[in-house]
Amino acid sequence: MNQFIAPALAALCLAGCGAGSSSLTPAQSRALTPADPDLAALYTASCKACHTVPASRAPMTGSARAWGVRMNKGMDRLLENTISGYKGMPPMGLCSDCSESDLRDLISFMATPPQPADS
Amino acid sequence: MKRRDLLTGSAGLVLTMPLAGCDDYGAANMPQPPAAVVGADGQRRLPWQNWSGYQSSLPERRLAPASEDELARLLADSRGTIRPVGSGHSFTPLVPTDDTLISLRHFSGLLQHDPQALTATVGGGSRLGSLGEPLHAAGQALINMPDIDAQTLAGSMATATHGTGAQLGALHTAAIALRLVTPTGEALDCSPSLRPELFAAAQVSLGALGVITQVTLQNVPTTRMKRRVWVEPFDELVERFDSLAAAHHSFEMYCIPHCDHAVGITIDPTDEPLQPRGPEQDNDAVMDLKRLRDLLAWFPAARRWLINMALQDYQPEVAVDVWHRIFPSSRAVRFNEMEYHLPRETLLPTLREVRQRLEQRHPGVFFPMEIRVVRGDDAWLSPFQGHDTSGSIAVHRYYEEDPLPLFRDVEPLYQPMGGRPHWGKMHSLTPQTLADRYPRFNDFVALQSRLDPQGRLLNPYLRTLLGHG
Ligand SMILES: Cc1cc2nc3c(=O)[nH]c(=O)nc-3n(C[C@H](O)[C@H](O)[C@H](O)COP(=O)(O)OP(=O)(O)OC[C@H]3O[C@@H](n4cnc5c(N)ncnc54)[C@H](O)[C@@H]3O)c2cc1C
Numbered sequence: 001m002n003q004f005i006a007p008a009l010a011a012l013c014l015a016g017c018g019a020g021s022s023s024l025t026p027a028q029s030r031a032l033t034p035a036d037p038d039l040a041a042l043y044t045a046s047c048k049a050c051h052t053v054p055a056s057r058a059p060m061t062g063s064a065r066a067w068g069v070r071m072n073k074g075m076d077r078l079l080e081n082t083i084s085g086y087k088g089m090p091p092m093g094l095c096s097d098c099s100e101s102d103l104r105d106l107i108s109f110m111a112t113p114p115q116p117a118d119s
Numbered sequence: 120m121k122r123r124d125l126l127t128g129s130a131g132l133v134l135t136m137p138l139a140g141c142d143d144y145g146a147a148n149m150p151q152p153p154a155a156v157v158g159a160d161g162q163r164r165l166p167w168q169n170w171s172g173y174q175s176s177l178p179e180r181r182l183a184p185a186s187e188d189e190l191a192r193l194l195a196d197s198r199g200t201i202r203p204v205g206s207g208h209s210f211t212p213l214v215p216t217d218d219t220l221i222s223l224r225h226f227s228g229l230l231q232h233d234p235q236a237l238t239a240t241v242g243g244g245s246r247l248g249s250l251g252e253p254l255h256a257a258g259q260a261l262i263n264m265p266d267i268d269a270q271t272l273a274g275s276m277a278t279a280t281h282g283t284g285a286q287l288g289a290l291h292t293a294a295i296a297l298r299l300v301t302p303t304g305e306a307l308d309c310s311p312s313l314r315p316e317l318f319a320a321a322q323v324s325l326g327a328l329g330v331i332t333q334v335t336l337q338n339v340p341t342t343r344m345k346r347r348v349w350v351e352p353f354d355e356l357v358e359r360f361d362s363l364a365a366a367h368h369s370f371e372m373y374c375i376p377h378c379d380h381a382v383g384i385t386i387d388p389t390d391e392p393l394q395p396r397g398p399e400q401d402n403d404a405v406m407d408l409k410r411l412r413d414l415l416a417w418f419p420a421a422r423r424w425l426i427n428m429a430l431q432d433y434q435p436e437v438a439v440d441v442w443h444r445i446f447p448s449s450r451a452v453r454f455n456e457m458e459y460h461l462p463r464e465t466l467l468p469t470l471r472e473v474r475q476r477l478e479q480r481h482p483g484v485f486f487p488m489e490i491r492v493v494r495g496d497d498a499w500l501s502p503f504q505g506h507d508t509s510g511s512i513a514v515h516r517y518y519e520e521d522p523l524p525l526f527r528d529v530e531p532l533y534q535p536m537g538g539r540p541h542w543g544k545m546h547s548l549t550p551q552t553l554a555d556r557y558p559r560f561n562d563f564v565a566l567q568s569r570l571d572p573q574g575r576l577l578n579p580y581l582r583t584l585l586g587h588g
Contacts, residue, residue: 041224045224045227045246046224049246049248049249049268049269053449054398055398055399055402055449055451056449056451057402057449057451058451083155083165083166084152084166084168084172085168085172085453087451087453088402088450088451088452088453090168090169090170090171090172090207090453091152091166091167091168091169091170091172091175091207092165092167092168092207094206094207094246094269095222096167096181096204096207096220096222097181097182097183097220097222097224098181099162099165100162100163100165101162
């Protein structure tokens with residue numbers, strides 16, 4: 001819904017404009033995949049659809065800037081936010097069968113910037 | 120003075136006033152998820168919650184079977200309640216169970232397609248968004264899409280998920296065959312010619328008849344679509360609603376509460392050059408509406424004036440792209456929702472009543488209402504069953520605020536015309552009322568009892584909804 005009002009209400013942009021910009025392009029973010037095939041399957045099914053698309057406002061996979069702030073809060077805090085949902089992030093992302101360790105691994109993968117050779 | 124400065128300045132002025140921002144809009148009434156507990160394996164048992172966080176449970180097992188055999192064994196052997204889950208985007212408690220949740224993520228993707236017939240067989244657990252590229256590459260397009268593309272196909276069909284368009288049916292109407300693994304572990308193929316009654320029941324089946332592992336879709340040729348968005352006075356757009364709905368492939372209207380304008384969106388096939396959709400700004404905009412609400416809910420005239428002013432400069436927005444990049448949007452501001460489907464001729468008069476009630480009695484609401492049209496069909500539990508075209512009205516409430524006062528107040532307005540609720544969105548209808556509104560409701564319940572004599576797929580909500588007490 002409300003896909004219309006944003007341009008219409010751009011004049012109302014009282015705060016928050018420009019949030020979430022990143023030096024990593026969406027294409028570079030999309031190209032990243034976990035090396036472990038099981039984790040890659042979970043990532044592709046559950047995280048990638050939002051974490052490589054700026055419009056979703058989710059921190060982009062591989063973006064040191066976006067993840068740095070979050071990782072500073074500590075993995076436990078990030079994990080709790082992932083489990084319970086946080087702002088636009090729905091509880092557990094889109095993964096209904098992820099374990100706690102899967103979630104930790106997924107967060108670590110998304111927070112890791114690409115190695116220079118890969119980027 | 121620029122419009123933005125004007126608005127920012129007004130907001131600043133209001134900030135100095137004492138009345139703003141005291142109401143938590145029922146946040147204290149919101150249900151809380153169960154706390155995680157540590158299981159026998161030393162791992163935490165994590166709560167499951169739906170997208171909005173309103174529904175939750177603490178499943179003992181969360182499984183993702185890798186094959187149909189494994190799924191069949193699981194269904195036949197499992198103890199307790201077992202519920203299939205898609206993307207968890209339903210607002211009603213169709214999914215929650217403290218026993219077993221089954222994810223269909225291994226039943227995903229384009230399995231085969233027929234270029235001549237434009238049919239495609241896809242895994243039931245496929246997210247709609249993951250089907251866009253492969254279908255387009257195969258020269259095909261889905262007949263239509265809902266507002267977002269995060270849902271799974273089987274999960275969408277289970278609740279009769281739809282987009283908008285007088286000639287466009289809901290997603291389940293594109294299914295020409297499906298494969299259902301029943302609660303006793305039997306895999307049944309069905310289509311309009313093979314087990315036709317099962318097919319008509321399974322097309323929209325609330326995850327109560329079994330688990331859908333694959334679906335064959337009748338698609339249409341892939342095409343570019345042109346999307347146009349504009350703002351118009353509410354009364355004028357309502358006046359033109361019927362002609363716009365008749366003239367365009369897809370048409371919908373959004374009605375911003377506490378404002379005199381509404382927004383029209385049309386989507387039509389085109390050969391025009393690519394002009395991709397710009398960066399999504401909806402989420403910022405809805406949060407701006409929230410900020411205005413926080414500041415000015417107590418001063419409706421000022422709020423209305425400010426929103427009206429902000430919309431005056433609006434330039435129509437046009438985008439051209441491949442179908443799967445035109446239909447869905449991003450929803451990063453969570454909410455709870457009630458949507459009713461109505462006989463088409465009652466849509467606009469009812470919309471006026473709903474808008475009036477919402478504005479008069481619910482100043483806290485800032486999410487726009489969404490008004491759509493959907494072609495009728497014959498699936499037993501389709502809310503569009505027996506209609507030539509249906510009309511739909513959806514109201515929303517921010518996910519941290521109690522949605523029930525609004526929903527309880529608006530829901531009675533849909534009853535005189537026999538409104539049927541979206542199965543995935545909040546409502547309070549009883550099995551008796553549902554049986555009155557759906558000619559095949561009792562047949563569905565009888566079939567469900569035959570396929571699942573022990574009620575293994577029934578959680579408490581489904582048990583009540585289907586009249587099992
Ligand atoms: C942001 C947002 C936007 C939305 N937009 C629209 C819209 O534009 N139009 C619209 O009509 N609705 C819309 N909805 C509602 C949504 O499309 C439905 O609730 C849909 O059912 C969700 O699909 P899901 O994959 O998340 O399924 P879930 O919510 O996880 O499950 C829904 C039902 O499907 C069953 N199920 C799941 N998988 C299977 C399977 N393989 N076999 C059998 N049963 C199964 C579940 O048991 C449950 O009963 C929206 C919801 C949200 C949160």
